[in-house]
């Protein structure tokens with residue numbers, strides 16, 4: 361787009377600021393217990409203020425209310441949307457963005473404020489306008505513009521019930537989305553693979569086979585971990601290994617809270633564990649809360665498959 | 679009055695953590711949530727429409743995310759709490775097979791209005807942050 365073309369485009373786009381998307385219109389249905397109950401069932405929301413008339417009659421409010429988060433639901437167009445949306449100034453504006461290559465769409469923020477609770481029998485009225493359009497921005501998704509719609513809700517007496525601001529990014533996609541096919545599985549992240557080199561690959565191989573091994577010097581019999589080629593005591597390069605009974609105790613521990621790493625459990629407990637055989641091992645403690653872990657705590661380990669690709673020693677309270 | 683209790687403003691403190699809520703994201707929840715909020719956009723009930731946008735399956739609509747966020751807070755606060763504001767930043771979509779864990783923490787109290795702000799995060803186990811924001815509620819102030 362040349363600067364002149366951009367100017368021409370922006371003149372057309374910014375003309376939508378302040379334009380009404382819809383005049384004040386009544387919802388097709390008054391607030392009613394059936395739709396409230398359907399909502400509460402789907403959300404798993406057992407709040408008696410929404411669905412328990414007996415409870416509500418004795419509550420501060422004296423009657424049931426509609427869930428505030430349902431505010432926008434009452435005025436939705438409904439089933440006809442499956443056949444496409446009727447055109448209005450907002451769809452026209454979106455078309456204009458599309459025409460100029462800003463085909464990407466991403467809802468980024470939605471803010472609802474509530475001024476008044478509504479109850480069965482009330483009717484919600486919606487009016488909406490295009491409140492603002494940002495200047496041209498370079499975003500992580502691509503070049504684009506943010507636009508914000510402002511929906512205002514009122515009741516049958518004209519009293520203001522709430523507002524909703526919805527912020528949407530229209531952008532030029534850096535790559536066209538390719539339609540996903542048939543039975544694409546979700547890409548489930550797995551843990552970072554263990555680095556397996558000449559000197560330690562054998563140890564991880566044993567873990568894969570369900571065994572926790574400890575390297576032992578063939579000459580002086582001293583155990584060592586992590587695996588390495590030479591004995592620190594006698595400098596011998598000859599070694600073999602023993603299998604650990606996976607009993608141990610906590611020497612030190614921490615909880616990895618930040619950053620959350622895809623493929624890992626939330627807030628994993630990482631510990632230095634002294635094995636009964638004498639060497640130390642870094643591994644996760646599972647099966648108890650972080651707050652219950654203490655230094656000196658006795659542990660019993662198991663080799664477990666923790667995701668599709670990863671097998672690890674995991675330690676539980678003994 | 680009943681088995682339902684509501685927190686008092688004085689009993690809530692900045693730093694209080696809300697009990698976590700883990701929600702299995704199923705096709706039933708996505709479609710059921712969309713219908714219950716009267717959102718018939720095909721991407722929320724028709725897998726092929728969702729796939730045309732590049733996602734592998736139907737995804738949760740915003741009104742359901744708002745509903746789950748409000749439920750998460752009132753499950754903790756009790757039914758006499760009055761929701762004043764739901765402010766959400768939207769992240770990665772919720773798709774069938776994921777688990778979204780919602781957590782929250784009290785971040786602010788305003789004595790004059792009796793309002794409490796709660797920072798809420800809903801993270802799914804596959805793509806991370808699905809929603810993040812602040813819920814503001816008013817709690818009863820008398821003992």
Ligand SMILES: [Zn+2]
Nearest residue numbers: 577580591594
């Ligand atoms: Zn040695």
